[in-house]
Amino acid sequence: MNSGSAGQIVILNGPPRSGKSSIVKNIDGPWINLGVDVYVREMTPSRYQPGIGVRPGGERPDLEPLIPVCYAALYESIAAHSRLGPNVVVDVGHHNSYARPVNILVECARRLLGLPVLFVGVRCSIEVIMERRRQGQVGRENVYLTGSNQGPVPAPVLAWQQEVHVPGIYDLEIDTSSASPQDCAATILQRLENSHEQPTAFEKLAASAYSK
Template sequence: MSQGQATRSTRGCSRVIHFIAVLQRRLPIGSIADVPERPATAGQIVILNGAPRSGKSSIVTAIQDSFDGPWMNLGVDVFVRHVTPRRYRPGMGLRPGEEGHAIAPLLPALYAALYDSIAAHSRAGLNVVVDVGHYDRTILAESARRLAALPVLFVGVRCPIEVVMERRNAGQAGRESEYATGSEADPIPAPVRRWQDAVHVPGIYDLEVDTSLLSPEECAVAIRRRLEGGPAPSAFRRLADSAK
């Protein structure tokens, strides 16, 4: 090695040593070595599947307010309203029968990202509650596979279409233009019927609740009882297996 090469090598080593020293001053002592290990127990996942205005979001709130520990809301509403760029909305909120929509090809990737995020939170030991409206069986099966070996309770949130229309027609503060409403000439618009027909196919659930009969708090109690009293959830495993 020439004298010039040796000098450059020494300078390079000095820069690395200096960088490490600066990094050590900026980081708390032991901040790398003392990173806690992944929790031994994965966080519980509760997935609420139903049509828009069936009451899923209210159940999410009831769970977050009453269940022990932190329950992270990673539902479609959150991703559509706060994560998805405006020009790519409604994103995962795309309705049944709109397969020709310009954003339809993005749906598999959007759902994959959503469910990978759910899995990451669970593996970190955080409980997760999710509101979705699955109507594509291929995407549903792939989503189920992404949560393999994690504790998932799949809940069907049902609500008669007449009650759904009452809620749509009554409106929701801040979301007045997001939901199709009825009229005298067309009391139940076709998109609403398509949601009602498609969202509960194939109907494999661990638990079902009817929000026309139960309040959000009562639905949350039913979910808690199912989690605590068993039997062990199996719907997502069966959905994943059905597509193999």
């Protein structure tokens, strides 16, 4: 935690099963986790789930009026924590592929203006993601679309891969197909320690008129 100044914010953006949660667990120090899993699992009523975790494609128009409000509340909470001093790490899967695109990422970026934000793109090959989905099914309910070893990749999984990194403006990109969670966390912390490279991605997004 930073005494007397705003806490650092790190936002990890990537598709489900790309390894974001594992990276969060390996970031050393007192970081507050305000990611999508926490928000959906602990704060969103079951009748409104998956809430901000809804998949790309506009398949839940009934939930869409609530999603911008929930994202706004999440990012206001991130801002409040940072202003009080704690460092905050956030794992999310931003996309703009709703029945009615609403530029949520741009609005979220505007809510963090003036605060130190490192926006990290978490990439992972589709082959590794599918293997993680299949491994995650062992002894569990049908939480993840897994497909088969020989069959095509399910369309919602492909949609996540394509939509989550639009428009692709980041301060740092990491690939969990080739780097361990520990190495990814170390790369993020090293980037934060490099005072010569000031994060600017959220400033650029906040100033943009991006739309899908």
